[in-house]
Amino acid sequence: MLKNALLFMVFLCTLMSVHAQRNCNTMEVLDKQLQEDPKRLIKMQAIEKATQKFINNPQKVVNGTITIPCVVHVVYNGSTQNISDAQIASQMTVLNEDFRRLNSDADGTWPQASDSEIEFCLASVDPNGNATNGITRTSTTVNGFGTNDAVKFNSSGGKDAWPAADYLNIWVCNIGGGILGYAQFPGGNPATDGVVNDYRYFGNIGTATAPFDLGRTMTHEVGHYLNLRHIWGDGNCNVDDFVSDTPTSDASNGGCNVGHVSCNSVDMVQNYMDYSDDACMNLFTEGQKTRMRALFEAGGARVSLLSSPACGTPPTPTCDDGIQNQDETGVDCGGATCPPCNTNCTDVVVTINLDNYPEETSWTITDGSGSTVASGGTYGSQPDGSTVTITECLADGCYDFTINDSYGDGICCAYGNGSYNVTVNGSTVASGGSFGSSETTNFCIGGGPVETCDDGIQNQGETGVDCGGPNCPACETCDDGIQNNGETGVDCGGPNCAPCNTGGCTDVAIDFNNLDSGWGNWNDGGSDCVRSTAETYAYSGTRSIRLRDNTSSSVATSDNYNLAGFEEVTIDFTYVGRSMENGEDFWLQASTNGGSSWQTITTYASGSEFTNLVREFESVTMVGTFTSTTKFRFRCDASSNADYVYIDDIDITGCVNGARQIITPSEAVEAEETLTDNISDVKLYPNPAVNDVTLEISSLEAKSTTFMIFNMNGQLMQQFTQELEAGSQQKVLSVDQMQAGVYYVTIIQGEQRIVKKFIVIK
16 A cells, blocks of 8 residues: 655654653654755655565565674763663664564564564674674763754764665664654665664663663664655555555554554554554564565665675785785785885875765776776765775876766766866866766876877867867857757757757747746636745745645636747646645646636646656647637645645747647657557656666567657657567666756557656756
């Protein structure tokens, strides 16, 4: 039973007193994090999509027991908070018993109760390869850390995390305010990844305090760390926890409310993800097990833990372990034991100021033959915004330094102010930060060849091979406003650019409004239509139109537009739904008689066209006869005053002197519903995309198939024909050279077609 509300990132479990039930403040935390980091939303969607794909087709790569290495950071103010090793050991025992269903209070009440086959060990090897007991102890002057992650940093009186790729970081401290603990969902900042637990609710001896004195707070929070939601999904009966074998519920349960009925079924109050007292909890389900283990499959958000050396044997230092240890004066060289360091080379220093997504950054240095002589990254274990410096000693010759960003947006400046600098003998040979997927700079050591604008190498600050930069002529591109580059028209045609539009259509900008400076040509429809100040739901600027529930007053209507000379009109906009229940919808309508009558152009329904708190981008193209009294309006039909849709960046453009006759979104939806006689299913992901789009197609028999990609202006961007095999298969389409925007991929077999819309972001 999948919920429609968006997956959240951080969970705060609080108590007003030791006799109150657990409580959470998830939506407020989610709103705050989305405001601070809009890109986090895309990561959440990607993790959830991969999880659902595994749940629907669990082809396991990882079998048997998974062991997660843990480090416990005890941050204490006074001896009482400095809990004993024995209390820590008791908590580890509880985790292993609960996740393996070896807990003594396990019973047969729920037959779907399951051994998750996940275990936990205290680390025996620290990040430097040295022996450890898996416990750090830090004395602090702070007495009450709250939930702002201050406990996770030395600079604020806490303890820096060990690399999140190799360890589950557990902080034990006085959180304050009656808070039991909180966890970070997969995909967040590695510097804050892990679980925080109050010292009074940790383990089952020592300071453990009833009714949360059996270690189940950690079991609950580690469940969140492993991508489990609360058992009731933080909503009513129409909202659930992404797990099919847990009954729906309309609220949390406290105490031990066994037999409580909600949503026409008995609540699973014994589940570790409810809010029951510790003594009442005793199970995870088979569905929860599958959801947790999906994180450890290929590409999963926690898969790196499988290869962690943290619970192994500390290595013996050697002269070929790749670490400067013993008394070495360099890496694996110098000192009393290892061979002298090579002095017939030159130090090349690579300095990278990471952005807010260090796990996306990597680099290589290759020699003239293309062999990699040095590399680094990704840096998922490094804190956001930190600096890494690497020194490599290279022989004389010429090299290429390449820096990569797996997301395709460089390291500056959308998500942090990252930059890189490469020096040889103190002189900068490569630098930057604002690039796409990668950037390559050639440099030489020891007097290499003279760099020129015709040497066939991108060097000396060039932005292309032998073009651009301070010394060479400008590169010829498809957006320089000049007919060059083999083009048959200005910035179109030829071997490199998109085909020219021959439809005789001239684009005209009609109206754009991001609502920041007022309503503009749009009008307030009544009490259920406002120009919202909630910045979280605005796309550009701080304002958007908010509609809710009542169709008689939940409407935003434009002024009259004189469109009598137009054959085609396109409306682009972006929107976010909030708390909309399945089937609740809003509409885009048009009128050509000044509002006397309206025609519904397209409808957007929750659960099918959109998911709550996931931003959508729409482009609606209408071809026909328009008048001097043409109006447009948005209407909403929901059922509660808390059901909202936020609309922003309404852009109206038109086309005169002929229409392009491109595939419209309404045609695409119709085609998706009918499919073809031969194709039974088509899935497209990821969406939005950066570099590639994957089509997953199920067909009944082999058949010749044409694939075409159009941009929103009707220009053909790609086309190829190949034999589509019978059965399920994948076709990967490269979109890394496309500009950000809305595109349509059309699959054609004979006279039949299927259309899928997708968005490219940069």
